[in-house]
Amino acid sequence: xxxxxxxxxxxxxxxxxxxxxxxxxxxxxxxxxxxxxxxxxxxxxxxxxxxxxxxxxxxxxxxxxxxxxxxxxxxxxxxxxxxxxxxxxxxxxxxxxxxxxxxxxxxxxxxxxxxxxxxxxxxxxxxxxxxxxxxxxxx
Amino acid sequence: xxxxxxxxxxxxxxxxxxxxxxxxxxxxxxxxxxxxxxxxxxxxxxxxxxxxxxxxxxxxxxxxxxxxxxxxxxxxxxxxxxxxxxxxxxxxxxxxxxxxxxxxxxxxxxxxxxxxxxxxxxxxxxxxxxxxxxxxxxxxxxxxxxxxxxxxxxxxxxxxxxxxxxxxxxxxxxxxxxxxxxxxxxxxxxxxxxxxxxxxxxxxxxxxxxxxxxxxxxxxxxxxxxxxxxxxxxxxxxxxxxxxxxxxxxxxxxxxxxxxxxxxxxxxxxxxxxxxxxxxxxxxxxxxxxxxxxxxxxxxxxxxxxxxxxxxxxxxxxxxxxxxxxxxxxxxxxxxxx
Numbered sequence: 001x002x003x004x005x006x007x008x009x010x011x012x013x014x015x016x017x018x019x020x021x022x023x024x025x026x027x028x029x030x031x032x033x034x035x036x037x038x039x040x041x042x043x044x045x046x047x048x049x050x051x052x053x054x055x056x057x058x059x060x061x062x063x064x065x066x067x068x069x070x071x072x073x074x075x076x077x078x079x080x081x082x083x084x085x086x087x088x089x090x091x092x093x094x095x096x097x098x099x100x101x102x103x104x105x106x107x108x109x110x111x112x113x114x115x116x117x118x119x120x121x122x123x124x125x126x127x128x129x130x131x132x133x134x135x136x137x138x139x
Numbered sequence: 140x141x142x143x144x145x146x147x148x149x150x151x152x153x154x155x156x157x158x159x160x161x162x163x164x165x166x167x168x169x170x171x172x173x174x175x176x177x178x179x180x181x182x183x184x185x186x187x188x189x190x191x192x193x194x195x196x197x198x199x200x201x202x203x204x205x206x207x208x209x210x211x212x213x214x215x216x217x218x219x220x221x222x223x224x225x226x227x228x229x230x231x232x233x234x235x236x237x238x239x240x241x242x243x244x245x246x247x248x249x250x251x252x253x254x255x256x257x258x259x260x261x262x263x264x265x266x267x268x269x270x271x272x273x274x275x276x277x278x279x280x281x282x283x284x285x286x287x288x289x290x291x292x293x294x295x296x297x298x299x300x301x302x303x304x305x306x307x308x309x310x311x312x313x314x315x316x317x318x319x320x321x322x323x324x325x326x327x328x329x330x331x332x333x334x335x336x337x338x339x340x341x342x343x344x345x346x347x348x349x350x351x352x353x354x355x356x357x358x359x360x361x362x363x364x365x366x367x368x369x370x371x372x373x374x375x376x377x378x379x380x381x382x383x384x385x386x387x388x389x390x391x392x393x394x395x396x397x398x399x400x401x402x403x404x405x406x407x408x409x410x411x412x413x414x415x416x417x418x419x420x421x422x423x424x425x426x427x428x429x430x431x432x433x434x435x436x437x438x439x440x441x442x443x444x445x446x447x448x449x450x451x452x453x454x455x456x457x458x459x460x461x462x463x464x465x466x467x468x469x470x471x472x473x474x475x476x477x
Contacts, residue, residue: 048405049380049387052398069464079459083442084405086471087456090437091404094343094430095397096350104469136396 006060006126008035008119011050013043015073016108017065023112031116032123035063043067043104044077048088051102058135061101061126063118068106078106100125101132143288143295143321146312155204156289159296159312160228160254163285164199166310167226167252176226177212178202186264190215192225202228204289208261208269211372211416213237221245226252230261231280232271232414235447236372238282239410239454245375248450252306255283257295257325263419271415271428274336278325281448288321295321340433354430355397360423363388363395367417367427368403373410400427408434409456410446441471 012018018039024031036059040046043066054062064085066078085104092099103122107115147157154161167173179188180201188207192215193199212229213236219225223246227237234255241248257279260272279286284303288295293315298304342350368374368381381399383390388399411431418428439445442455463471 049398049402052401052405053387056396056398056401069466076459079463080456082463082469082471083456083459085469086441087405087409087438089470090434090441091401091408093347094350094433094437095354095401096345096347096352098347106467106469134397 004131006034006123006131007058008061008063008122008126009054009059010035010037010063010065010119011040011043011046012037012063012065012107013067013073013078014039014041016067016071017043017105017115019109020065020107020111020115023109024115025112027112029112029116031119034123034126035119042072042074042077043081044072044074046081046084048084048091051088055097055101055132055134056136058132060129060132061103061122063122064102064104065107065115065118066104068108071108097132097134098129100129141297143286143297145290145293145295145315145317145319147293147315148310148312153292156287156294157292159294159310160204160256160287160289161199161202162312163254163287163306163310164193164202164226164228165196166306168194168196168199170309172306173224173226173250173252176202176228177216178226178228179205179207179209179212181205186262186266192219204256206259206261207263208233208414208416209419211236211370211414213240214370214372214416216240217245217372217375221247223247224250226254228254229256230258230414231255231277231283232258232275232412233372234280234283235277235412236414238280238447238450239373239412240375241450242454243373243375243410243457249302252285252302253280253283254285254287255280257286257288257321259325259328269415270418270426271413271432272332274332274339274429274432275413276329276332276336277412277448278329279322282450288325290319290321293317295319336432336436339429340436343433357425358397358400359394360425361394361399362423363393363399364422366420366422370416370420371403371407372414372416373407373412374403400430404431404434407431409438409442409444409454411435412447 072078089099148162149158175192175194180191181203182189284300286297413432415428444455
């Protein structure tokens with residue numbers, strides 16, 4: 001039985017999801033401290049390679065947060081991000097890495113509750129899945 | 140699609156395919172429709188094909204149509220640049236790769252002449268059918284200008300574009316009254332290949348843990364020669380993110396981080412044409428092309444995009460459907476395909 005807590009890297013878009021996470025804090029919703037947030041200008045900035053790299057550096061899960069469809073500050077970045085996320089899932093699936101370790105969520109700036117819920121649920125899910133074991137020494 | 144018509148360019152039937160391909164190449168050069176032609180020419184013997192850029196109409200006789208595929212000519216054409224005006228005489232996978240590159244702004248497809256050779260599968264130096272060819276469902280190239288089916292002393296041609304039809308008229312070939320359908324045999328091969336995919340991708344039904352062990356075991360053989368990257372026709376960045384100084388994959392580490400393979404997959408899988416060059420180039424015998432095709436097949440299921448079969452639809456990661464704007468689910472299915 002491993003006591004190691006799951007570690008989540010979250011790429012959050014500056015305009016919606018990051019503000020959503022901020023709101024979760026302002027409203028004092030509690031969520032597990034297992035998430036490391038990296039702010040990106042847009043979810044469209046998140047290349048599949050970032051996600052793979054996070055997993056290989058030892059993250060148990062990767063969360064990508066973007067604006068809801070139609071709400072992207074730049075118009076369409078989140079639509080491309082979603083397509084890439086679907087590519088990442090298939091690549092992981094074929095390699096035998098559970099695609100559930102990567103999650104893409106639409107979280108708006110007003111959805112502090114949703115952010116807290118997503119992180120809680122994701123942490124719980126990763127805890128059940130156990131450590132990813134993907135960490136490589138040099139990457 | 141028009142039915143293929145048989146032609147010949149010589150009397151006596153000594154040259155493979157009646158010299159039709161060579162006549163088309165000569166016409167392209169003589170009419171100055173292009174600057175040169177990428178094609179294979181024979182080296183030491185029939186199996187030793189070499190890539191060539193032919194600019195002199197007198198050299199077209201050396202073009203070889205032997206069923207070998209040692210390189211991707213589209214890959215070699217990269218270096219020619221986006222202002223290129225060239226002809227490409229190659230196998231359908233190569234034509235499809237060239238089309239994908241056109242969509243990614245590497246070439247201006249409207250200036251190119253793509254002549255596809257209907258393919259019954261290509262062989263390696265030992266004469267074995269190449270692994271990718273056993274699973275190939277694209278024996279003709281729908282994006283080509285001309286689809287050619289080489290037979291004994293005659294060649295059937297299907298003109299798919301206006302440009303192709305014009306070239307065909309200029310070449311002044313002798314039309315033959317033959318009613319065979321060269322497509323039927325290729326369609327049979329395509330069906331066989333599709334059936335073989337079930338076996339080739341049976342590993343996807345294994346439990347994920349087992350799949351991961353096999354996958355990581357295969358990639359642990361990698362010693363980062365960059366061969367797969369260098370031969371891939373789709374892979375075109377001048378400044379490759381896999382280079383040691385880009386901070387993604389550390390230099391001097393063998394085997395490299397699996398990121399090397401995952402990154403290649405993320406960059407190329409959506410346009411992979413299953414040419415199999417990566418697998419042929421791999422000195423460690425990693426079944427790269429098989430993994431690529433497995434991912435590509437799954438992406439086809441999601442985005443409904445088949446690489447290289449047309450010149451209009453953009454690759455799935457560079458566009459999205461209008462309907463997706465109303466779609467709140469994060470996992471896409473066939474219903475939002477391009």
